[in-house]
Amino acid sequence: MxxxxxxxxxxxxxxxxxxxxxxxxxxxxxxxxxxxxxxxxxxxxxxxxxxxxxxxxxxxxxxxxxxxxxxxxxxxxxxxxxxxxxxxxxxxxxxxxxxxxxxxxxxxxxxxxxxxxxxxxxxxxxxxxxxxxxxxxxxxxxxxxxxxxxxxxxxxxxxxxxxxxxxxxxxxxxxxxxxxxxxxxxxxxxxxxxxxxxxxxxxxxxxxxxxxxxxxxxxxxxxxxxxxxxxxxxxxxxxxxxxxxxxxxxxxxxxxxxxxxxxxxxxxxxxxxxxxxxxxxxxxxxxxHFHLRPEDIVPMLPQFGLPGEPRIIYRDLPFVHRIHEPDAPDGSTLVLLHGTGGNEASLLPFGRKIAPSSTLIGPRGRSTEEGVARFFRRFGAREYDQRDIRSEAEAFIAFIQQAEEAYGLDKERVSFAGYSNGANFLAAVIMLHPGLVREALLLRPVPVLVDPPDNDLACTRIRILAGADDPAGEETSVLAEQLRRRGASVDLVTVAGDHTLSEADVIAAKTWAG
CATH class of the missing domain: 3.10.180.10 (2,3-Dihydroxybiphenyl 1,2-Dioxygenase, domain 1)
Structure with missing residues (x-):
């Protein structure tokens, strides 16, 4: 044989x-x-x-x-x-x-x-x-x-x-x-x-x-x-x-x-x-047997170059991250923050659908809860670790600043999107460190900061996508008001669905990204 x-x-x-x-x-x-x-x-x-x-x-x-x-x-x-x-x-x-x-x-x-x-x-x-x-x-x-x-x-x-x-x-x-x-x-x-x-x-x-x-x-x-x-x-x-x-x-x-x-x-x-x-x-x-379309999976796979081909040279930065470059980049960058249990690749397919010409960067949350990745810890269902939020926000600011330098990003063309825990964290970053995030898409967010500072957010444009059947919808409205009171331009849009993302989110996000 x-x-x-x-x-x-x-x-x-x-x-x-x-x-x-x-x-x-x-x-x-x-x-x-x-x-x-x-x-x-x-x-x-x-x-x-x-x-x-x-x-x-x-x-x-x-x-x-x-x-x-x-x-x-x-x-x-x-x-x-x-x-x-x-x-x-x-x-x-x-x-x-x-x-x-x-x-x-x-x-x-x-x-x-x-x-x-x-x-x-x-x-x-x-x-x-x-x-x-x-x-x-x-x-x-x-x-x-x-x-x-x-x-x-x-x-x-x-x-x-x-x-x-x-x-x-x-x-x-x-x-x-x-x-x-x-x-x-x-x-x-x-x-x-x-x-x-x-x-x-x-x-x-x-x-x-x-x-x-x-x-x-x-x-x-x-x-x-x-x-x-x-x-x-x-x-x-x-x-x-x-x-x-x-x-x-x-x-x-x-x-x-x-x-x-x-x-x-x-x-x-x-x-x-x-x-x-x-x-x-x-x-x-x-x-x-997965019955997947290429656009649903290809952005999640790490890119590489064979010998002699162009490749992404990753830098050692505060957050583990993934970069996905489009076939025809337009010089813009979209940073995507995953939800609880996600990782640096989770939102890349969503990002590619709404911003097909942008370079995508997905950081991985550094806090863990029961073995899954998050951007900050919780003490209970609605009790959030304030010290963790603030310290991780500072680390995230350093990550973005170093990424802009390391990868030659155009600071004026960097936007952000976050889902669930990633959206909650991104909203906290916006309120704690005004000026870095100018354009943000928050998907299913809730407020997590206790006594957020009264910083001026007049230069920040935010679209919030809430699910019509999301139990946290009322809290999403509270966050929208927190941001508006600080001068941010906030567009709160309700889409069909619950806390999970759907094609309705893609459609609503495209108009924001475009």
Missing amino acids: TSGLHHITAITRKIQANVDFYCGFLGLRLVKRTGGFEDAAQLHLFYGDAEASPGSLVTFLAWEDGSPGRVGHGAASEIAFAIHPEAIGFWLTRALQFGVSASGPATEFGEPVLRLTDPDGIIVKLVGTTAVEPGAAWPVRGIEEADAITRLRAATLLSEKPAESLDFLARHAGFSVAGTEGTITRLISTSGQAIDVRDATGFWPAAPGTGAIDHIALRMPDRAAVEAQAAALRSRGDDMINMHDRKYFYSLYVREPAGGLIELASDGPGFAVDEPLETLGSRLFIPE
């Missing part, structure tokens, strides 16, 4: 740094960009050889500015690529030139190994070997074909039950034991690719997050073979199986006995099923 590694999937915190490392430094080809199959708002990138061959692929889910994971038993810990043995020296020199952390070379299972660290801290090994049939190298300036990565060589799996893990992989994926070095037992497939099972007894368990490997995918010749393995697993009493059509391959997900997530993936139909081989990776695929 066909056996070997199909792909390895990990999680990255910064997609641009990830692209620069795997395409720019390692010289892999970006062969597909998709919305996540489990979460369409999560960008998923696939890298591989020139033909996107099974066995050459490493994929990354983007958790932008997400919490770091932890390497431990029950997960893979290393990705190994095959290179020609004579290329080790080239890669050591290249690592020094690019400032990539490297150690070695050392010898493992009779092969020279250079260890690198990717931007998320994942160990990437370059292994000099002739045991794996080379794939078609993707031409990259500075990397000769003789030095290029040829295919995946191996993955390292940490296991508290190494004997059971070995038995599982041999029985269901066509691997066989080839040797042992110390605490590591090597399994070899018919393709020559390997899985190194390391005895991690007594080590801490793995935790998901950025910088962690999510799963190892193993090759099956076709869908029928995947389904046959599902039947074999069920016959042994393993019902914790997920089967999915991933468009480019058919997959079975299962936990091996020590808890590691293993995917059995068919070789076909392949990545060229929906775009020509010569242009692979040039367009975004959104899984059909």
